[in-house]
Amino acid sequence: MKQLISKTIAGIMPLMYLILMAMLTGRPVYSQKMKDVKSQPLFTEFRYQGNDQIYKDHPLQNGEFYSPILQGCYPDPSITRKGNDYYLVNSSFAMVPGVPIFHSNDLVNWKQIGHVLDRPSQLKVEKAGISAGVYAPDIKYNPHNNTFYMVTTQIAAGIGNMVVKTQDPLKGWSDPIQLKFDGIDPSLFFDDNGKAYLVHNDAPPKGKALYNGHRVIKIWEYDLAKDEVVAGTDKIIVDGGVNIAEKPIWIEGPHIYKKNGRYYLMCAEGGTGGWHSEVIFVSDDPKGPYIPFNNNPILTQRYFSKDRGNKVDWAGHADLVEGPGGKYYGVFLAVRPNEKNRVNTGRETFILPVDWSGEFPIFENGLIPLKPLTKMPAGVTNKTGQNGFLPNGNFSFTDDFTASKLDLRWVGVRGARENFASTSKEGLRINPYPLTIKAAAPTSTLFYRQQHASFEATVKLKYIPQAENELAGIVCYQKETFNYVFGVSKKGRDFYIVLERTQNGHSTLVASEKIDLRNAIQLKVAAQGDVYSFSFSEDGQSFKNVGGTVSGDILSTDVAGGFTGALIGLYATAANDIIVP
Template identity: 80%
Template sequence: MKHVRFRLTAWQKRGVYIVFTALCVHMNAFSQKDGNEKNEPLFTQFTYKGNDPIYKDNPLQPGEIYSPILQGCYPDPSITRKGNDYYLVNSSFSMVPGVPIFHSNDLVNWKQLGHVLDRPSQLKVEKAGISAGIYAPDIKYNPYNSTFYMITTQIAGGIGNMVVKTQDPAKGWSDPIKLKFDGIDPSLFFDDNGKAYLVHNDAPPTGKALYNGHRVIKLWEYDLKKDEVIAGTDKIIVDGGIDITQKPIWIEGPHLYKRKGRYFLMCAEGGTGGWHSEVVFVSDKPTGPFIPAPNNPILTQRYFQKDRKDKVDWAGHADLVEGPNGKYYGVFLAVRPNEKGRVNTGRETFLLPVDWSGEFPQFENGLIPLKPTIKMPAGVNNQAGQNGFLPNGNFTFTDKFTASKPDFRWIGVRGSRENFIATTQNGLKIKPFPVTIKAAEPTSTLFYRQQHATFEATVSLKYIPQSEKDLAGMVCYQKESFNYVFGITKKGNDDYLVLERTEGGKSTIIASAKVDVSGAVQLNVTAKGDSYTFNYSIDGQRFTNLGGTVSGDILSTDVAGGFTGALIGLYATSANDIVIP
């Protein structure tokens, strides 16, 4: 084949260059428009700062720590011990990854190891309600086979009650083993003769329910080799609660313990709201009969004035562990309502010492209004916020998003973080999904728990929306039908910042403003109890409010329903439905 060479004049070369350049610009514009490959928002320098007056008014004295020990939505705590290592887990509902797990050597200084359910094969919550998913995990160490067990109810994906195992909680957990029994809140107990039992909350036998909220505690023998309950061994060991003639509601969250040759069953009673409490029973055999303690409840906040200062409420759903020097401690959930009685921070993990010098355990100061500080185990140095330990009280959390993996405190809802985020040398990129925050499915939103009633959260955002379907910014989120969206979008050829409130699925635009997005925009949300403000800055120094002061009521479970606390999210969508007027 004969090759022909062409010689181009200078003018011809210039023409080719112009055509090539124009083609590149056109291709780049097409790329930006199609698939958002070049239109992913870049988030940098996230800062969360808590500023609750209770911590200013109650500075720590020597030998004290603050309780709650885990602030924000960390409910239903369970704890276990192996030697000098303590492990604590919490409910995670439809948050992903599932079941945060924490480690301590002294019950004071805690680090998050990660999450128990951190693989898609373990967690099937893509279509679950925000308060479905993972309920009341129980963690136990079995010294007879050197194995840790985490057992829970996954109300999603057709899984139900399940257990996962490991010999080292820091190195990951097995895939779920489905368990064949009904009810919720399972907990394992390993007797010192090597036998295992399982207790859980269940409905009364068919046709035997006496009132709304009537539940029972059931016990099964458990086969450790097959990891299954032994058919035919189930037995009701508590019917209704400590006194069924009083129609007690929602006996749940059971845990079995053995001490001095006797078996103690501790349960939550009264529901997770204002009548919540912790009660205890005793038996000479693990199968019962169980007799309620005469001094029940052993923990509650239900008897005190509604308007008391620094109110803590809803205390219950507890677990016990022997601490340093043989002293017992209990972890439990409770809430700290704001001035309007809202519980935006959700159910948090509290700690109290437990007096077990008598026959029954008793939470020390668990029957008086709870205080913000408690005495910590003797000889322990409080290192909260230092040396990698989690902070406590008023603290500042800053993330520049330059680490190879996100901090464990960042979570998704219904979907994995890794499906939509990427960390770069410049910060965090979020790939926008074609769904909005109002969808009951995975969204492209990275969440951080609200941990104080008074706080501010600020992030720097570089983003140029290409159409009115593009939006990126911040959200304050209780669930898909109750939230605030504060983000940058487009109207015609102009860029706008918009604030939208969604309550019960009905959305209202509170305010919008034309904004210059040629550089980074700082977005800020500030809360003081029930009062929230949304602010922005173009120059990084002067902030302008958008929409005035709005109520945080929709971020509380007493308005939105469910069991979760409020979340602060970094959000992007390619299916924006907010229409600027």
């Protein structure tokens, strides 16, 4: 017996070491162990198709483009400009790589050029909560030293506020430089005279908080040579919000702009929810005092009927840029709830023209219910979905996984894609980790954002599980405690397709069915708003439903909590715990 125990421990220890090292380093340490797993699933012919009614009801006309410009979980947008080149970044939380970055020459047609945080030395989210990790990135170009800066808060691994920089966003970014101040949502401002400042959200001084959600905006002088805030220069420039007597909550996401010799401070106010808004202040000095605009907010959706059709809500967390012809534009986050008022697609990136003909900037049509169509800048041609430009509206995305590198739209959660996924002329191989999707750790799952309320996603799967602890298939994922698993596993000598629902960490087998795996099968998930269904095909033509229809409630941030949108994952595990009766 002792000899058996010793052999068992000896067999477990290398595996535990591999798991630990993967979590700590983010490197592909599983690769040697995974060679022993014979049943690596092969995924091919992935297809995603959006089917939202709003785009059918509002076809594009000449001179129009759709907003949101980035559909799905692309929140907290920040934008900057160098000449005719525009760059936009978003929060990525625990997704890996981190901080997607996009490029455009006209604010309409966008290409993803990579991720700012694409190396293990830059991103330490292996143990981060799904809505922790990287928050509210700010991107700025400094013409005085021809350098781009991305400053953010990485709530993971003790990093906190940090900055990375580059002279060419196409050639990668530096390792993080930690910044020594508390709070979140940092943003840089470069004045005409070359001086630099940093503003951010923070708590009031100790003992001075007046109510729940009371926050302040601070400013520091910033030393460009040392990349650090100048000790002792911090100053509170906004206390509470526009009018502290009204107890405004969560003043955050600050940005400073300079126009006609004056300094404008724009912030989000009201919290990232139904009371979200954007407000503006002005000063004659970068360090204040800042006076609020009499007619704040300059952007919000909070005053309108909750049951309005084609609702867009939670608008705020904005950034401004001077566009073609000197016209200003603002990018911001908002959500498009489904018919049950659930937010499965998450916070998305919208854009509107901004009227800055007066003293203060105003989002054009930002104070009425938002529409899906936006007028294009003068002289711009809509090329979305063509020649590598990202699509919007009711688009399709296909991937046969034969390219040498994965498409940039595929991400991991907490761990790098390359640790478990590889492409070849055959398709996508996933090396299954000995962890399930319910682990708050890197899992062997490749994710694509849900970008429509109504959609279909199908994938072809060639897979023969060798044991009951092996499973591969599709997941619909909000976080480790809220998800659906639809996959193929084994019981005894038979193979089964299973559908499991996990809500708040409690898992329930919805349905299971014996299946023939002699040939590759197709798996499909489809949604019509809140109604989801899962089906499979053995002949590639006719699909058979498993489990009827189920609610998408657990894929909404309103139910699951947090800040992310739903993800569709291609998943494999060597620790399957779904029990077929």
